[in-house]
Amino acid sequence: MRRRSADGHAPAAFLWQALILIAVLAGGAALVFNTLDNLAARGISSGFGFLDDAAGFGVTMSLIPFDETASFARAFVVGLLNTLLVSVLGVALATVLGVAVGLARLSPNWLLARIAGAYVETLRNIPLLLQIFFWYFAVLRTLPAPRGSYALGEVAFLNNRGLYLAWPEAAAGWALAIGLCAAVAVAWSLRRGRRGPAAGAALVTLAALGWVFSAAAWERPQLAGFNFTGGVTLIPEFVALVVALSTYTAAFIAEIVRAGVQAVPKGQVEAADALGLNPAQKLRFVIAPQALRVIVPPLTSQYLNLTKNSSLAAAIAYPDLVSVFAGTVLNITGQAIEVIAITMAVYLSISLGIAALMGGYNRAFALRGAAS
Amino acid sequence: MSDASIPAIVMEGVIRRFGAFTALDGVDLTVAQGERIVVCGPSGSGKSTLVRCINGLERHDEGTIAVNGVQLDGLPRTMQRIRRDVGMVFQQFNLFPHMTVLENLCLAPVKVAGVPSAEAESRARTLLARVRIPEQADKYPSSLSGGQQQRVAIARALCMEPRIMLFDEPTSALDPEMIGEVLDVIVELAGDGMTMICVTHEMGLARAMADRVVFLDAGRIVEQAPPERFFSAPESERTRQFLARILRH
Amino acid sequence: MTGWLRVRLFPGPVNGVVSVLLLAAIVWAMAPVVDWAFISADWFGTTRADCSGAGACWVFVTARIGQFLYGFYPETERWRVDVAALCLALGLAPLFMARAMRGPGLVFGLAFGALVLCGMLLIGGAFGLPYVPTRRWGGLMLTLVVAVVGIAASFPLGILLALGRRSRLPVLRGLCVAFIELWRGVPLITVLFMASVMLPLFLPGGAEMDKLLRALIGVSLFAAAYMAEVVRGGLQAIPVGQYEAASALGLGYWRSHALVILPQALRHVVPGIVNTIIGLFKDTTLVLVIGLFDLLGMVQAALTDPNWLGYSLEGYVFAGVMFWAFCFSMSRLSLRFERRPGVGQEDTA
Ligand SMILES: Nc1ncnc2c1ncn2[C@@H]1O[C@H](COP(=O)(O)OP(=O)(O)OP(=O)(O)O)[C@@H](O)[C@H]1O
Ligand SMILES: [Mg+2]
Numbered sequence: 001m002r003r004r005s006a007d008g009h010a011p012a013a014f015l016w017q018a019l020i021l022i023a024v025l026a027g028g029a030a031l032v033f034n035t036l037d038n039l040a041a042r043g044i045s046s047g048f049g050f051l052d053d054a055a056g057f058g059v060t061m062s063l064i065p066f067d068e069t070a071s072f073a074r075a076f077v078v079g080l081l082n083t084l085l086v087s088v089l090g091v092a093l094a095t096v097l098g099v100a101v102g103l104a105r106l107s108p109n110w111l112l113a114r115i116a117g118a119y120v121e122t123l124r125n126i127p128l129l130l131q132i133f134f135w136y137f138a139v140l141r142t143l144p145a146p147r148g149s150y151a152l153g154e155v156a157f158l159n160n161r162g163l164y165l166a167w168p169e170a171a172a173g174w175a176l177a178i179g180l181c182a183a184v185a186v187a188w189s190l191r192r193g194r195r196g197p198a199a200g201a202a203l204v205t206l207a208a209l210g211w212v213f214s215a216a217a218w219e220r221p222q223l224a225g226f227n228f229t230g231g232v233t234l235i236p237e238f239v240a241l242v243v244a245l246s247t248y249t250a251a252f253i254a255e256i257v258r259a260g261v262q263a264v265p266k267g268q269v270e271a272a273d274a275l276g277l278n279p280a281q282k283l284r285f286v287i288a289p290q291a292l293r294v295i296v297p298p299l300t301s302q303y304l305n306l307t308k309n310s311s312l313a314a315a316i317a318y319p320d321l322v323s324v325f326a327g328t329v330l331n332i333t334g335q336a337i338e339v340i341a342i343t344m345a346v347y348l349s350i351s352l353g354i355a356a357l358m359g360g361y362n363r364a365f366a367l368r369g370a371a372s
Numbered sequence: 373m374s375d376a377s378i379p380a381i382v383m384e385g386v387i388r389r390f391g392a393f394t395a396l397d398g399v400d401l402t403v404a405q406g407e408r409i410v411v412c413g414p415s416g417s418g419k420s421t422l423v424r425c426i427n428g429l430e431r432h433d434e435g436t437i438a439v440n441g442v443q444l445d446g447l448p449r450t451m452q453r454i455r456r457d458v459g460m461v462f463q464q465f466n467l468f469p470h471m472t473v474l475e476n477l478c479l480a481p482v483k484v485a486g487v488p489s490a491e492a493e494s495r496a497r498t499l500l501a502r503v504r505i506p507e508q509a510d511k512y513p514s515s516l517s518g519g520q521q522q523r524v525a526i527a528r529a530l531c532m533e534p535r536i537m538l539f540d541e542p543t544s545a546l547d548p549e550m551i552g553e554v555l556d557v558i559v560e561l562a563g564d565g566m567t568m569i570c571v572t573h574e575m576g577l578a579r580a581m582a583d584r585v586v587f588l589d590a591g592r593i594v595e596q597a598p599p600e601r602f603f604s605a606p607e608s609e610r611t612r613q614f615l616a617r618i619l620r621h
Numbered sequence: 622m623t624g625w626l627r628v629r630l631f632p633g634p635v636n637g638v639v640s641v642l643l644l645a646a647i648v649w650a651m652a653p654v655v656d657w658a659f660i661s662a663d664w665f666g667t668t669r670a671d672c673s674g675a676g677a678c679w680v681f682v683t684a685r686i687g688q689f690l691y692g693f694y695p696e697t698e699r700w701r702v703d704v705a706a707l708c709l710a711l712g713l714a715p716l717f718m719a720r721a722m723r724g725p726g727l728v729f730g731l732a733f734g735a736l737v738l739c740g741m742l743l744i745g746g747a748f749g750l751p752y753v754p755t756r757r758w759g760g761l762m763l764t765l766v767v768a769v770v771g772i773a774a775s776f777p778l779g780i781l782l783a784l785g786r787r788s789r790l791p792v793l794r795g796l797c798v799a800f801i802e803l804w805r806g807v808p809l810i811t812v813l814f815m816a817s818v819m820l821p822l823f824l825p826g827g828a829e830m831d832k833l834l835r836a837l838i839g840v841s842l843f844a845a846a847y848m849a850e851v852v853r854g855g856l857q858a859i860p861v862g863q864y865e866a867a868s869a870l871g872l873g874y875w876r877s878h879a880l881v882i883l884p885q886a887l888r889h890v891v892p893g894i895v896n897t898i899i900g901l902f903k904d905t906t907l908v909l910v911i912g913l914f915d916l917l918g919m920v921q922a923a924l925t926d927p928n929w930l931g932y933s934l935e936g937y938v939f940a941g942v943m944f945w946a947f948c949f950s951m952s953r954l955s956l957r958f959e960r961r962p963g964v965g966q967e968d969t970a
Contacts, residue, residue: 017792024796035822109636111643125948126941127903130917134941137924138933270429271466275480275532276455278448285479289470308808315910326814336818344807344815351806 035337042334050333051076057328059319061235072329079324080346086241086320087307093246094306095299098253105258116254123251129312131248136240136316146227154220157228163239164221167232172212179208237318241310249306253299260295261287293365300358304351311347321346378441380405380536380567381426386435388421388591395421396432397591405535408568410578410599413588414614419571422588423538426569427458440535456485459529463541465521467513473500473524474509477531485532492531499527503557519550523557530561537561539570555580573618575603587611658938669929681923681932682939689919689939692759698751702762705739709769712736717954725884736773755833759914761943766833767840767905767915772898774841779848784878786853797849804846809904812839817911836908844901851893855886895955899948906944916940 039046051073059066063081066074104116123131141160143150149159155166168176182204189198221231264287272286313320314327321343330339381403388396395418403409411419424430425437428444428451437444439454468476477496481487487495500506503523505516513521522542529537539558543551555577562568562581570577578585578599585602587595587610595602595611606612661676664683672678682689691699712735715728743766746752758766785797804812816839821830859882867877887894909918920936923929 013790017790020790020796021792030825031823034825037825038822109639109643111640115643115647121949122945125899125903125945125952127906127917127944129906129909130937130941130944133917133921133933134937138937142931142933265466267462267464267466268468271460271462271468273429274427274455274458274460274462275528276452276484277480278452278484281483285483286468290468293470311808311810312907314810322808322810322814326811330814330818336822340811340815340819344803344811347808347811348803348806352802 044334046335046337048338050335050338053333055329056332059324060317061238061319072333075329076321076325076342079319079321082319082324083307083310083313083321086238086245086310086313086318087303089242090245090249090306090310091303093242094249094253094302097246097250099257101250101254102257102261105254106261120251120254123248124255128244128248128309129315132240132244132312132316135244136236140236140240146223149223149228155218157221160236161227161233162236163234164228165232165234166218166220168212169219172218175208175212179205179212182208235318237313237316240316241313241318241320245306245309249302249309252302252305256295256298256302257291260291263294264290296361297358300354304354307350308347376405378405379403379438380407380440381569382436382438383426384436386422386425386432386437388418388425388430388432395591396425398435399588399591399593401586401593403567403569406565406567408562408581408583409570409586410582410584411569411571411586411588412573412575412578412614412618413594417588418591419588420540421591423460423540423569423571426536426538427455427460429460452484456532457534458536458538459532459534460538461522461525461529461540461542463545465513465518465525465545467521467525467528469513472510472512473505473516476513476524477528480528480532496527496531499530500524502530502560503527504553517550518546519553522546522550522554526554526557526561534566536567536569539568539572541571541573543572543574575619579603587614589614669932677935677938678932679935681929681935685919685923688760688923689916690761692763692914692919693757694753694759694762695751695757698745698753701742701745701750701753705742706765708735708742709739709765712738733773736769739769755831758833760919761916763833763908763913764902764905764915764917767837767908767913768898768902770837771840771844771901771905774837775844775848775897775901776894778841778845780852780883782845782849783852783856786849787856801846801849804843805850809840809843809907810910812843813907813911815839832911833913836911836913840901840905840908843904844897847897847900848894851890851897852886854893855888855890856882858889859886892955895951899951902948902951903944916943 036046052071054069055072055075056068057075058068059075059078061082062078063085064074064078066078101116101119104112105120107113107116140162143158143160146157146159146161149157149164151157157164182201185201186198186205189195189201219230221228221233268286268290269282272282277285310320311322314323317323326339326343330336333339379402381401383399383401386396386399387394397418399418399422401422411422413419421430425432425444426439428446431446432444440457442450442454444450444454467473468479471479474493474496477499478489478492481492481495482489497506497509500509503526505520505523508516508520508524513524516524522545526542542558543554546554551574555574558568558570558577559580568581570582572578582599584596585599586593587602587606587608589610595606595608597606602611603615606615657676659676661673662679663672663676664679665671666680667684669678669680671680687696687699691702694702712732716732741747742750743758743762744753744755782797782801785793786801788794788797813836816835817832820835820838824830863881863885864877867881872880905915906917908915909921914922917940920940924933924936
């Protein structure tokens with residue numbers, strides 16, 4: 001229903017809009033002219049041509065090959081990929097931790113519920129930047145040197161140079177893929193009640209996974225001289241950022257999960273009880289599907305927040321998009337307007353893209369079984 | 373276990389407190405196999421609490437409750453076992469809004485009782501026909517009328533093939549013209565010889581199906597009698613007041 | 622008491638075991654923390670020689686507390702900051718008294734007056750107070766300045782944006798939507814970068830703009846977008862009948878909003894507003910990336926002092942406790958608004 005508004009009749013409305021438009025355009029034009037003047041005065045030429053120039057700097061972490069001779073455009077890609085990596089990993093960890101804490105807050109065990117509550121109230125009331133500094137400067141940077149590493153068996157080593165993890169060899173990746181496919185085949189055959197193929201596929205799964213988890217398939221970090229070689233190295237900036245982002249966001253996700261579960265009417269739980277569903281079935285078939293409708297929209301916005309917050313990487317020099325591009329590249333080239341515009345455009349497209357997906361999700365769900 | 377000589381329900385000295393308030397104050401009640409009981413009483417007298425104690429939705433603080441000879445001890449395994457035998461229908465239906473009618477019916481048989489889904493589905497369709505809404509199987513609950521929803525809820529409880537059915541004011545959330553269709557279904561069920569406990573203010577239902585009417589006041593059973601005697605010659609003053617108020621309309 | 626313990630911690634055998642394990646874990650984890658922070662900690666002294674090294678060295682914090690609170694504000698003038706804080710507290714107090722909200726005009730006027738007075742006190746250069754340039758501002762004082770100005774500017778701006786987004790005029794609506802979505806779609810840090818490198822380019826003839834002012838503009842616009850969405854939520858919850866009733870009484874657009882619609886809408890979204898404020902408060906720490914020294918920035922700077930290397934944990938714990946105390950008390954305050962009778966009670970019909 002359209003509300004009857006009192007803000008004027010048609011001609012007046014038209015006049016108002018024209019005035020607003022003119023004012024905005026005039027303001028915009030003044031800014032553009034000023035900017036052009038200022039740029040000319042400083043001898044900066046505008047345009048995106050600089051992207052092809054050689055960057056002339058290196059980065060501490062990159063998913064694609066990068067050195068001083070690579071272009072600024074490539075530096076942009078390096079930063080973007082690092083941002084996406086941190087965000088995806090952070091989102092995954094924050095979700096697992098957040099759901100666990102949120103459910104713990106609802107636990108009938110008073111102590112567990114209180115601990116979860118304390119976690120939430122502590123983490124969400126302390127600035128994220130402070131938490132990133134804490135993890136980076138106060139925890140990771142004060143760890144012992146590689147020789148005194150904290151070790152988890154032979155597969156993980158933590159020291160002031162970062163986290164060193166055993167990593168599957170290329171062949172192990174394939175074996176893992178085959179194993180997973182076979183596992184899917186097992187589940188599928190079992191659902192159709194075909195025992196024979198299921199057993200065959202199960203054997204393949206076991207063989208593949210067995211090999212993957214045997215020592216042979218992994219490249220392990222080895223202490224050589226003053227540092228480790230082999231396996232994969234996660235630089236301390238990356239570790240600090242992922243830990244801080246996921247533990248901080250988990251506090252917010254926990255509250256969303258709690259509110260979502262509490263939004264399921266008590267009668268629903270009682271009906272499930274009366275039918276004899278056990279707690280796991282109750283959660284899976286009755287509570288979770290209904291809670292998810294309440295949970296998913298704010299959860300997505302937490303994911304977006306995490307992605308945007310990953311830009312705090314700049315404060316500890318993890319080479320993310322803001323740090324590499326809006327920081328280093330901007331300082332070297334002085335192309336402030338172009339660089340900031342590109343950076344903002346990236347985040348804006350991610351946000352609007354996710355928002356559009358969310359709109360689709362909400363419409364799809366609104367159609368089906370909306371509350372009576 | 374299906375020994376007909378064991379009473380379906382035995383409650384002895386059952387007490388339930390909410391803080392300082394006593395909702396059930398020493399209830400003794402024995403229900404024989406196949407017996408049909410109607411429970412009535414003023415609002416807040418503990419009727420809901422009584423039936424909810426029988427399937428363990430509400431725990432009792434003192435006294436004992438045995439269902440088909442099994443003592444309710446609050447352990448998850450016992451609860452699970454008893455709830456398979458006891459179906460319940462709520463005042464507010466409590467259908468699962470994210471599942472179709474058919475999915476609502478099949479959930480517990482498949483997941484709790486391990487009935488193959490094809491068999492559960494045919495059982496569900498039979499029951500839907502019995503409650504006279506076979507054509508609604510694939511709709512979501514929100515698109516059904518109140519009376520239809522309550523009949524789905526009854527079918528959902530029956531789908532577990534319980535030996536005892538509990539009804540907590542099954543018609544009081546319904547518009548008057550829908551009450552009849554639900555009452556018909558309940559009366560028909562009563563004719564099949566299932567053990568039933570029904571909390572209701574529908575005195576017509578009590579007359580049509582009850583073997584015994586139980587009158588509850590302030591958490592105590594004040595009077596119990598076959599419907600003819602209960603309505604025509606109530607013994608206690610409290611019952612007479614209640615009946616006078618309820619039958620005046 | 623024992624009954625309480627039994628019900629809360631040992632409702633069943635599994636829960637009992639879980640409780641015991643959790644208790645053990647808490648003791649195991651918290652004992653070293655308590656020992657470090659309190660028992661073995663050093664509290665008094667002036668140099669790092671006064672720290673035994675067994676526990677926390679709070680001397681690091683006490684020795685620098687002046688800088689953490691006032692930044693580089695001249696020591697002889699720090700009383701002005703204290704007076705400003707007092708004046709702000711007195712000026713804003715009525716905002717939190719439900720009864721005072723019956724005369725919102727007066728209350729907001731008083732708050733605005735307090736803000737102006739604080740600004741004059743801090744900047745000086747008049748009434749015989751020496752001028753203190755903003756580059757000397759810092760510490761908790763700067764944190765509060767950024768937060769308070771950000772809130773004070775974003776609140777009215779947010780309301781206007783929210784009204785604009787619901788306007789009948791497509792041009793106005795479009796502009797407001799674009800503005801709101803732009804700011805909400807990008808991280809604050811890019812906004813601050815923009816404010817710091819692009820704002821100077823916008824000014825005519827290479828005019829200089831105060832660095833703090835640039836940050837304040839960035840923070841305020843950013844927060845206004847979030848505030849606008851919160852207020853819009855409140856406006857959407859107002860039934861059409863209220864608009865019609867207001868028009869029927871002959872109230873125009875502005876008066877019906879000021880007298881009828883907004884008072885209801887804002888009351889609906891107090892929790893959302895407080896959440897935005899808490900978010901803004903935490904976000905003030907980001908100003909350190911453009912070279913302003915808020916509380917966290919001062920702590921961070923102190924950590925690089927060669928005389929005090931290695932006390933980062935103490936610094937972060939101090940800053941964390943300060944921020945936590947502010948944010949937590951704000952969230953508790955908003956709970957007080959929420960817990961009015963009739964709100965948030967589940968209907969058990
Ligand atoms: N969870 C609870 N916490 C506190 N008190 C409760 C709770 N459940 C029920 N009560 C109280 O116990 C008493 C009995 O409640 P019950 O629901 O059994 O009454 P009833 O006879 O079913 O009433 P009605 O006809 O209104 O449904 C009421 O006074 C009620 O306030
Ligand atoms: Mg009741």
